Amino acid sequence: MRTPFKISAAVAATALALAGLTACGGSSSGSAADAGDGRIQIMVGGLDKVIYLPARLTQQLGYFKAEGLNVTLLTEPAGVQATTSLISGDVQGVVGFYDHTLDLQAKNKQVESVVQLAHAPGEVEVVSTKAASEITSPKDFTGKKLGVTGLGSSTDFLTKYLAVKNGVKPEGITPVAVGAGQTFLSAMEQGSIQAGMTTDPTVAQVVNKKIGKVLVDMRTPEGSRQALGGPYPSSSLYMNTDWVNSHKDTVQKLANAFVKTLKWMSTHTAEEIAAKMPADYAQGGKELYVQAIKDTLPMFTKDGVMPADGPATVERVLKAFNPTLKNATIDLKKTYTTEFVKK
Template sequence: MHKSARYAALAASGLLALSSLTACADDASTTASAGSAAKGDGKGTKVKIMVGGLDKVIYLPAMLTQRLGYFDAEGLDVELLSEPAGVQAETALVSGQVQGAVGFYDHTLDLQVKGKAVESVVQFSHAPGEVEIVSNKAADEIKSPKDFKGKKLGVTGLGSSTNFLTEYLAVKNGVRTSDITPVAVGAGPTFISALERGSIDAGMTTDPTVATILAKNAGRVLIDMRTPEGSDAALGGPYPSSSLYMQTDWVNSHKDTVQKLANAFVKTLKWMSTHSAAEIADKMPADYSQGDKTLYAAAIQSTLPMFTKDGVMPANGPETVEKVLKAFNPNIKNADVDLSKTYTTEFVKKATG
């Protein structure tokens, strides 16, 4: 799908830079590889969940659920692991290293056309929560995605959801995917460094990275998709993104465990909808604020509109995602996707009842 020769050096530099990401990401890679299968249903049931960046605000419900004690309350022993990009969480799930992944819903469509049955069981969001940031150096040249031609555009990883959305914004605005260069730069310090050094002209990232860039005056917002309104303007509809997705066979054979996970996550989403960003920030690990709790709370505040209150897939959301992917992804463009098999509301509806 990508021109590997052209990207090899860029991807390598991005992967080297990923070593400076949070320690939890480094720990996750080793822990996940040594993982064991989940135990049977019942009290203390062990479940491993890989998150595409535990400290990203878009995936905040994962750690928050653990911090609130909701997994324990359901009799679950949940181990949260972290990788810098959602595509790596997808890989861990499909390979059987983990039982669940917290990442973008769009991976379920991509995997279906590759013959893998995966479904979203709790939908955290109805907007991407992503922001396209342009560097100060390139701000005069990039006024909209129409100006992406010939530019180096940062994404968390090649094949990631940020990569998908970047290519869609290009195609939607008359720029061919072959005319842009996606560069894998991760998130956090590695993304910011790439922006400041000029390794990328612009890039797609999330909070708290966005808040840090703006505080440092290292770049400017080009497209803001942290709200349903922003998603609609950029993508033409609600874009369900952050979710808990799992292999369909595992869901069907562990319904009791999946229901407990849904109960815990829905309780968290409801809690988030009735508490302030500062209160949410107070519940998170201290190192997530990187020494500036006020800035971290502001990052959460900016992203809160993307979250659902009940974990239910938004109406017309899957159709928007399919439209976006079909615009540039040749595998999906020429395939019949059965959207009904990419998500289920069976568990969240019982949890909200």
């Protein structure tokens, strides 16, 4: 698996020298923050995850360049770390889960989704083959070690909600940060976790290698409604609201590029999409990667627009277990904007 790296202000220059993660030129944090020359840094919560595929695909299709943007894509194994990079000013945008915008507003930080890439989580709760007989639904989570990408990540949020919804208290489970890809597979094989939440292509590998099986599938809007009670907008491009308001031309160009990609995805097959992606993203082989894309495609929007009742579902889910949000008043209209995608 490709090794993700972390970026902070102190190591920005070093990180950007790793050209393997970037198809466009790098820049220092200071020059990128201005964006006057079209240089933008976007942190992705796992570049090779299929749920965040539009980020790299937009670059591969040349749509950023066509808009006059020089976009550098960076990667973190979990969305929560990507959010930290945004708040600290190391990057201008994050491709990660929309639910972080609500969590941050409760902490007095104003961040908003400017392009909604998906209307379902794309997440799957898988149970290890060894524990399959004792965990047949989330009702059996009590006392179990459950894998998440990172503590405070969206997989952590959703795992806790599945527990609470099925009568298990959040403190009754043990979330274990295991990342995705090979680290997740190893944790499940070694018994460090009995079940866990992950995405494709990791899901495809878990099933193909018979390490585990699918317990809860949220890769489609139907699966999302069944598990969470409504559409759950997930993968998005979110940015600091102040930055959006002071760089509207740049944000419009980013929205144009991403929406073009979503439309392109809606008219092409999984095979055609896979062919555009870097070869090393197909960790379990080309056929398995194509299947992973095919299984995940239903989660993506075609126009980047936030589903009307999506934000309310996310708020209800988060308030069910998150003490920070439980009694907080969230202004949902400030957590996203459709201004740019509708143009």
